[in-house]
Amino acid sequence: xxxxxxxxxxxxxxxxxxxxxxxxxxxxxxxxxxxxxxxxxxxxxxxxxxxxxxxxxxxxxxxxxxxxxxxxxxxxxxxxxxxxxxxxxxxxxxxxxxxxxxxxxxxxxxxxxxxxxxxxxxxxxxxxxxxxxxxxxxxxxxxxxxxxxxxxxxxxxxxxxxxxxxxxxxxxxxxxxxxxxxxxxxxxxxxxxxxxxxxxxxxxxxxxxxxxxxxxxxxxxxxxxxxxxxxxxxxxxxxxxxxxxxxxxxxxxxxxxxxxxxxxxxxxxxxxxxxxxxxxxxxxxxxxxxxxxxxxxxxxxxxxxxxxxxxxxxxxxxxxxxxxxxxxxxxxxxxxxxxxxx
Numbered sequence: 001x002x003x004x005x006x007x008x009x010x011x012x013x014x015x016x017x018x019x020x021x022x023x024x025x026x027x028x029x030x031x032x033x034x035x036x037x038x039x040x041x042x043x044x045x046x047x048x049x050x051x052x053x054x055x056x057x058x059x060x061x062x063x064x065x066x067x068x069x070x071x072x073x074x075x076x077x078x079x080x081x082x083x084x085x086x087x088x089x090x091x092x093x094x095x096x097x098x099x100x101x102x103x104x105x106x107x108x109x110x111x112x113x114x115x116x117x118x119x120x121x122x123x124x125x126x127x128x129x130x131x132x133x134x135x136x137x138x139x140x141x142x143x144x145x146x147x148x149x150x151x152x153x154x155x156x157x158x159x160x161x162x163x164x165x166x167x168x169x170x171x172x173x174x175x176x177x178x179x180x181x182x183x184x185x186x187x188x189x190x191x192x193x194x195x196x197x198x199x200x201x202x203x204x205x206x207x208x209x210x211x212x213x214x215x216x217x218x219x220x221x222x223x224x225x226x227x228x229x230x231x232x233x234x235x236x237x238x239x240x241x242x243x244x245x246x247x248x249x250x251x252x253x254x255x256x257x258x259x260x261x262x263x264x265x266x267x268x269x270x271x272x273x274x275x276x277x278x279x280x281x282x283x284x285x286x287x288x289x290x291x292x293x294x295x296x297x298x299x300x301x302x303x304x305x306x307x308x309x310x311x312x313x314x315x316x317x318x319x320x321x322x323x324x325x326x327x328x329x330x331x332x333x334x335x336x337x338x339x340x341x342x
Contacts, residue, residue, distance in 0.1 A: 193222045
């Protein structure tokens with residue numbers, strides 16, 4: 001959705017991985033060379049699997065397993081990449097060893113992407129995840145005791161659960177600002193989101209009832225990374241970046257990512273910033289009310305040379321009264337309007 005919203009030149013990094021590279025053999029096997037021994041090296045995943053909201057490479061590289069790989073990868077006695085993955089006897093795991101175990105090319109079987117990359121408030125120990133957890137633990141069992149993998153998964157769940165508590169507190173501060181009408185600017189004062197609506201950006205899914213969030217009851221907002229209040233941006237980064245660092249860090253044995261490198265400590269910092277912003281906004285609103293100032297948000301929130309290039313304004317201008325969901329009657333994964341609350 002973030003890529004759809006913006007001009008093509010603004011999201012070259014998104015489209016490179018999610019269109020030109022996705023599901024092509026040459027993405028991992030390197031066109032012209034096509035050497036399996038190259039495709040078995042962890043660096044082959046690095047082009048796409050790194051960055052703020054999917055910090056896979058960083059978590060692996062500075063984690064326990066990544067360090068073992070980096071200091072031993074050039075020694076064929078420790079990492080013989082001429083062998084098939086099914087026959088690999090490395091001294092430490094590569095990305096491929098765990099996520100493509102035995103050479104299986106359906107990476108989803110051993111992927112960490114479940115319950116929205118650790119961002120959703122789900123019980124990852126629930127029965128629905130048992131099969132995937134058993135599969136994960138079976139990979140750990142190749143080198144560790146049967147108890148080890150499950151204990152680490154439990155530790156990851158506890159870390160994500162603590163992060164969820166922190167985010168809910170961050171979200172509640174922002175939500176109260178909106179409901180009290182002191183969020184500056186309010187959703188109605190912004191240019192429309194990528195779908196052509198003026199819903200609050202943090203009202204994701206059919207979680208909230210009431211038109212105070214903009215739109216109709218049951219409609220969904222869309223995460224915005226730009227042109228929103230600083231409070232909303234901080235909330236987005238808290239869950240979209242820092243909570244992801246925690247999840248990825250714990251999954252890959254990278255304690256630095258999970259705690260120090262903008263993981264749990266980052267969520268602490270953003271929670272403080274949101275509280276500070278909220279405190280100032282309320283004090284300012286009280287002063288304005290006392291002296292009779294009727295504040296009107298600046299027009300640059302609604303229009304501008306760059307803003308006018310976005311999808312939302314285009315839809316409003318060319319298809320009045322419509323949203324992208326009306327224009328795409330079968331939007332598939334884009335259909336967040338009718339997402340079940342669970």
